Amino acid sequence: MADQSAPxxxxxxxxxxxxxxSPVETIEGRHRPGYEKPLPDPVIQNxxxxxxxxxxxxxxxxxxxVPDRWRLIQSLGLVKERWFDPYNQNTLKGxxxxxxxxxxxxxxxxxxxxxxxxxVSDTVLEPRTFPIPVGVQTxxxxxxxxxxxxxxxxxxxxxxxxxxxxxxxSTAFKPPEIxxxxxxxxxxxxxxxxxxxxxxxxxxxxxxxxxxxxxxQELFVDYHLRNTSDRYDFESIRVGIQPFQSDFRxxxxxxQQLGVRFFGNRDNNRFQFNLAAFWRLEKDTxxxxxxxxxxPRDDFVFIGNLYRQDFLIxxxxxxxxxxxxxxxxxGRIEVDDNGFPxxxxxxxxxxxxxxxxxxxxxxxxxxxxxxxxxxxxxxALGQDRNSFFTSRPAQIRAYFGAAELSYDRDWMRFRxxxxxxxxxxxxxxxxxxxxxxxxxxxxxxxxDTSYWIRQTIPFAGGGRAVSINGRNGxxxxxxxxxxxxxxxxxxxxxxLVGVGGDFDITPTTRLSTNVNHLWFADTAxxxxxxxxxxxxxxxxxxxxxxxxWRPKATQNIVVRLSAAVLAPxxxxxxxxxxxxQDRAYYSILANVILSY
Numbered sequence: 001m002a003d004q005s006a007p008x009x010x011x012x013x014x015x016x017x018x019x020x021x022s023p024v025e026t027i028e029g030r031h032r033p034g035y036e037k038p039l040p041d042p043v044i045q046n047x048x049x050x051x052x053x054x055x056x057x058x059x060x061x062x063x064x065x066v067p068d069r070w071r072l073i074q075s076l077g078l079v080k081e082r083w084f085d086p087y088n089q090n091t092l093k094g095x096x097x098x099x100x101x102x103x104x105x106x107x108x109x110x111x112x113x114x115x116x117x118x119x120v121s122d123t124v125l126e127p128r129t130f131p132i133p134v135g136v137q138t139x140x141x142x143x144x145x146x147x148x149x150x151x152x153x154x155x156x157x158x159x160x161x162x163x164x165x166x167x168x169x170s171t172a173f174k175p176p177e178i179x180x181x182x183x184x185x186x187x188x189x190x191x192x193x194x195x196x197x198x199x200x201x202x203x204x205x206x207x208x209x210x211x212x213x214x215x216x217q218e219l220f221v222d223y224h225l226r227n228t229s230d231r232y233d234f235e236s237i238r239v240g241i242q243p244f245q246s247d248f249r250x251x252x253x254x255x256q257q258l259g260v261r262f263f264g265n266r267d268n269n270r271f272q273f274n275l276a277a278f279w280r281l282e283k284d285t286x287x288x289x290x291x292x293x294x295x296p297r298d299d300f301v302f303i304g305n306l307y308r309q310d311f312l313i314x315x316x317x318x319x320x321x322x323x324x325x326x327x328x329x330x331g332r333i334e335v336d337d338n339g340f341p342x343x344x345x346x347x348x349x350x351x352x353x354x355x356x357x358x359x360x361x362x363x364x365x366x367x368x369x370x371x372x373x374x375x376x377x378x379x380a381l382g383q384d385r386n387s388f389f390t391s392r393p394a395q396i397r398a399y400f401g402a403a404e405l406s407y408d409r410d411w412m413r414f415r416x417x418x419x420x421x422x423x424x425x426x427x428x429x430x431x432x433x434x435x436x437x438x439x440x441x442x443x444x445x446x447x448d449t450s451y452w453i454r455q456t457i458p459f460a461g462g463g464r465a466v467s468i469n470g471r472n473g474x475x476x477x478x479x480x481x482x483x484x485x486x487x488x489x490x491x492x493x494x495x496l497v498g499v500g501g502d503f504d505i506t507p508t509t510r511l512s513t514n515v516n517h518l519w520f521a522d523t524a525x526x527x528x529x530x531x532x533x534x535x536x537x538x539x540x541x542x543x544x545x546x547x548x549w550r551p552k553a554t555q556n557i558v559v560r561l562s563a564a565v566l567a568p569x570x571x572x573x574x575x576x577x578x579x580x581q582d583r584a585y586y587s588i589l590a591n592v593i594l595s596y
Contacts, residue, residue: 119160169224231269250443363377398421451564511545530575538570
C-alpha cells in the first residue's frame with residue numbers, strides 16, 4: 001500500500017516557448033545602439049531529486065585561497081605589465097601594490113600600499129563673437145567711432161594636468177586607510193581680439209595676448225578615521241586643496257579649494273554626509289587655476305549637507321544643504337594680472353564690500369519611473385554691509401530654482417530644462433533680491449556647449465571691467481570676474497527654458513542638441529546702471545549642437561566639436577549693437593582630451 005505521507009512529486013516544467021529574439025535591454029525600453037544578434041534559446045535545467053552541494057567543511061583543507069586578485073594573475077602569467085598600458089594590470093595605475101623593497105626611500109611599510117598616476121591633456125580651440133566695445137583712448141582701427149566695434153575673436157588653450165596618489169588599503173571593497181594626493185596643472189593660452197583695452201587696461205598694449213601659468217589643483221591628505229559597520233560604512237577626514245561640489249549639477253559651489261572636510265556614510269551607504277570649511281585661494285586671471293603664491297582671499301565657505309538614497313521615492317536621492325559664505329574683503333583692493341580692478345567691482349559707489357550670506361537648499365537626483373530628474377532649490381539670506389547703490393547695509397533675500405527632466409527611449413534621451421534666479425526689482429531700497437552663487441560651474445541645459453554658458457558678455461556702458469555673466473556660468477550676476485570677483489546680489493536675475501536631446505549614434509559617437517530661451521528676471525538694475533528708461537527682458541534664443549567621439553569607447557580619448565548661436569532678443573539688442581545690426585553671435589568649440 002502506498003505511503004500516504006510521502007510528498008507528491010513536483011509537476012514537470014513545461015518547455016519554454018520559443019519567442020522572437022529582441023535586443024538586450026538593461027533598462028526597460030532602452031538598449032545598446034547598433035545591430036544586436038538574436039539571443040540563443042534559454043537553457044532550463046530540471047534536476048528532480050538533485051543532491052545539495054556539500055558544506056564548506058567537506059572541501060579539502062590542503063588548498064589555500066589566494067588573498068588578492070593581482071597575485072593570482074601574476075602567478076598565471078596572463079598579463080605582462082607595461083608602464084604605458086592603462087587598460088591592463090599596471091602598478092602605476094594602482095592595480096598592483098608597490099614592492100617596498102624596490103622603493104626603500106618611500107616611508108611605507110607592508111604590502112598594501114598602492115600608487116596611481118594620471119595625466120591629462122586638454123586642448124581647446126575656440127573662435128567666437130561677442131559684443132566688444134571700442135577703446136575710449138584708442139582703437140585698433142582708425143575711424144572706429146561707434147560704441148561697439150568688430151566682434152570676432154579666438155582663443156587657444158592647452159592644459160596639461162599631472163597627478164599622483166599614494167594610498168594604503170585594498171580599496172576594492174573599503175575606503176583607503178590613508179591617501180596622499182597631488183595634482184598640478186600647466187596652462188598656456190593665446191587670445192586675439194579686434195579691439196584694445198579688452199585684454200589689457202593699458203591702451204598702448206596690443207589686442208592679443210599669450211600667457212602661461214602653473215596651478216596647484218589638488219594637494220591633500222585623506223585619513224580614514226574608523227569604520228562604523230561591518231559593511232564598511234566609514235568616517236574620514238580630508239585636509240588640503242581638494243575638489244568639492246555642493247550639489248549634483250554645480251549650481252552653487254563647484255571648485256578646488258583649500259579646506260578641511262569631514263565626511264562619511266551610514267546604513268550601507270544610504271546616508272552620506274559632509275561637513276567642510278574652505279578658505280578660498282586666489283585664482284590666476286587668465287587660466288583660472290589656483291595660485292598658491294598669493295595670499296588666500298578673506299573669503300570663507302562653510303558647508304554641511306546630508307544625502308539620502310531612495311527618498312522621497314525609490315530611485316531618487318535627496319540632499320539637504322546649508323552653506324555659509326563669509327566675505328571680509330572691503331579693505332583690500334585687488335587688481336588682476338591685466339590691470340583691471342576686480343575687487344571692488346567698478347559699479348555704483350565703487351566702495352569695498354563685506355557680506356554674510358547663508359544658502360539653504362534642497363537638491364534631488366535620480367529616477368521617477370521612466371523619467372530622470374535633477375532639481376535644485378536654494379534660498380539666500382544674509383546681509384551686504386555696503387550696497388553699491390545706497391552705500392548702506394542691505395538685507396539679502398534671493399532664491400533660485402532649477403530642474404531638468406529627461407526621458408530615455410532606446411538610444412535617445414530627450415531633455416526639458418527650466419531655471420529661475422530672482423532679480424533685484426528696486427536697486428535703491430535696503431533689500432537685495434538678485435540671486436548669485438559662490439562659484440558656479442553648472443552641468444545644465446547643454447553646459448559649455450551653450451553660447452550663454454560658455455561666453456562672457458561685457459556690460460559695456462554700465463560698468464567698467466564688469467560682465468553680465470561669467471564664463472562657464474549661467475547666472476546674470478554682474479560680477480567683475482567669476483574667479484576673482486565677489487558675489488553680487490544687485491543683479492537682474494536669470495530665467496531659462498530649454499529642450500535638448502542626446503543621441504547615441506554608435507557606441508563611440510554621440511550627438512547632443514540644445515535649444516534654450518533666456519530672459520532677465522528683472523531689468524531694473526540694468527536700467528539704473530545704464531541710465532535707460534526701459535530695457536526689455538528678452539535675451540534671446542541659444543541654439544547649440546555637439547558631436548562627441550570616443551574612438552576606444554572609453555574616456556581615455558574624447559574628441560568634441562560643438563557650435564552655438566545666440567539669436568539676440570529685444571533686451572540684448574537694446575544693450576548691445578554690432579555693425580551688421582542684430583546679427584547673431586556664434587561660438588565654435590573644438591576640444592580634444594587625452595587621459596592616462
